[in-house]
Amino acid sequence: MEEMNEEHADQTLILTGNEAAAWAARRAKVHVVTAFPITPQTTVMEAIAQFVDAGKMNSQFIRMESEHSVMAGMVGASMTGARTFTATSGQGLLYMAELVHWAAGARLPVVTTIASRGIAPPWNIWVDYSDVLSMRDTGWMIQFASTHQEIFDSVIINYKVAENTEVMLPAFVAYGGFTQSHTAKPVEIPGEDRIDNFLPPPPKGGWPHLCLDPDRPIVHGNIMMPHQEYMEFRFKIHETMERATSVIKKAIREFKDDFGRDYQGLIETYLSEDAEYLLVTVGALAEQAKDAVDSLRKRGVRAGLAKLRYYRPFPTEDLVALLEGGNLKAVAVADRSIAYGSPTGGHISSDFYSVLRQTRKEITYLPVVWGLGGRDVTVEEQVGLFEDLREFHEGGRVGGRNKLIYGTLWVGLR
């Protein structure tokens, strides 16, 4: 990994996805990092350990003894008013599940990067978003980063969104295990002053709604009876998520003004305005699908792409607006995760029915599952998917290698 000469200069470094996450924590000047290794996230922690012990990052670095303790430590540290960061994957994320709920319930603005991997048994350490998506209803915002630059930028943006006093919700930034965590790309690292300008430090008195301060003693978490306002407090988290869409969009606009990179919003579209066949998906495969769309466009097929950046809050409004696009005939939503027993077998594609319900247009809908456990999905297969989508739209059936079972297309299923 290349080293920075100065904290203040802008530099472009060749970094793995994990290193980009570590750099983001460094630039965000987090106060406390709690750490526990798990493949494929481990090198995030190792990079931060190097930064901290070499004096380049002024953070408390707690080498916890389990992921459950990692998130408990995050919750504790955040309650003192500190900015906190950690990273995990797969089994580790599942082990901390109880405390993932705690962080959201306590409305603590922690940010965690997830290098997504398959869930055991059997062991599978390669890209599969089932881990982060099993946390989808916990009250955390969930964003997928589809490029290395986006991993770095998203951590910074999500701190700004999370720490907004009207939001105060934690956020996951998820990206693909090995495909993104361990491959290297050039990443622009702005100087710390520019980041400080965009992301100011946490308030001195701690988070206004919850701070462990002996001068203003409070008790948090004690029992609440059914006739009391438990339901209302739960509702408020959901309501905040819905409202957070505008805070997210504003932060993305400000990021574009400060740093020149435009992430558009909760979704990022590519040639979708006049598309007849649209693919909605997440992560690096969404970025890759731009090549498939280009290839199809050359052949005269009006293909388009919508990259879902935020999955929570679910960008219903933006997706409904997308579907209102004049020429749209059919849309495929592809999950790189599996939701057993759900309406479609995929998380996002199941949720997408709510969008279809709200549009007035008649659109053919094809849920898709691909790439589980790190199985490769090539550009050719993505092109093939559009062809399947067209075939499905025209005849309601799909020939070829992909299998249409219980209404969902399983790419490459043997």
Add this chain to the structure above:
Amino acid sequence: MNEKKPKAHRKSGLPTDTRWQDLPHVPVSLGVMGSIGKTGEWRILRPEISREKCNRCGMCYLYCPEGTMILKSGTGPEVNLTYCKGCGICASECPRKAIAMKPENTDRNNGRNE
């Protein structure tokens, strides 16, 4: 001497017409006496102090788990009957056997002390 006094005797409870918009982000609680009500109402025995026998040694105040044995300078210990649970530790520990545990008046409690 600590000037900050805890907010004692503040009635805990929200107005009944509270709406979700009026609530803070998270429920936090403030230190109050009687966080679950007048616990003294559950008592079946109450401590009675014999002023003749009491030499104001303070053991009852020290051993009371609830902190409802208040030491008044001059007059000696007094029981906060709103919150005293009637455990009887004060009576057991009094070196002078100056405290007796007497049954609560069941009429007063509407037969609650069965």
Add this chain to the structure above:
Amino acid sequence: MALKELLAVEYTEEYLLAGNSACAGCVSELALRWALKALGPKTVVVSPASCANVYIGVWPGASPTVPFINMAFAAGASAASGIVAGYEALGKDDITVMTWAGDGGTVDIGIQALSGAIERGTNFIYVCYDNEIYANTGTQRSGSTPLAAVTTTTPFGKRENKKDIAKIIAAHEIPYVGVVNGADPQDVFDTFRKIKDIKGTKFVHLFSPCPPGWRFDPSESIEIARLAVKSGMWILWEQENGVFSLKKGSRRYLNKESRISVDEYLRRQGRFNLASEEEIRKLQDWVDQNWDEIRRRLACEEKGR
């Protein structure tokens, strides 16, 4: 500090207010009351699932007047670890962080987080208030329940003896381990006063007899604790930087003649009603062996000097 000195006006402020749902005669409540008086208002308490977690009362009120957070059962020590790091990062070095956990949350589900926190040299106080059961959930057995005790999950008596958590913790590199009689305000106050300014982890194993769980009358809580110490079943000792010593309250019981029989302690509690003669003998032997071991350890340390 002499018992009478605790009557001084500077210790009259209550940091655990009355009118909560602790059982009548709860020793852990008495101990928390005196621990907080000793530590003062610049204390933050982490309370994993346990009696204290619940008896402090219903939102929007609560008993403590110091910052006090409820925490998941297994996370008592790890959340505290995070709080300590947060304060350190923010430059607040005058706040005492204390985990107040039960035996369930320490000896069983919480042991991993505790061991990790100690190994990292976390600067906090960890208290295990031991009522020898999972009391909050209605007296199920824990790893700290003694042999023959009746609990709802050992309705005919537990077949295994108690896990000695203080010894396990003492095997870590830890500046302070102390065993305290929770029913003795003097022992509690003096201990917390002493350990407040030690750097590193301070582990306190606090005896907390439980009237409903152990089945004795609430007025006898303090006396039951005395009998436990007199019989030698609860031994008051300290280990400071690896050096073991018996506390004043237990020193005389090194002499077996001074100890009352274990049976005199057991028969005052309903939870031992089903204990067989053999089990009582086993418990007596176990107590005698513990004391023999202490005698040998003290002799070794004496020789070593």
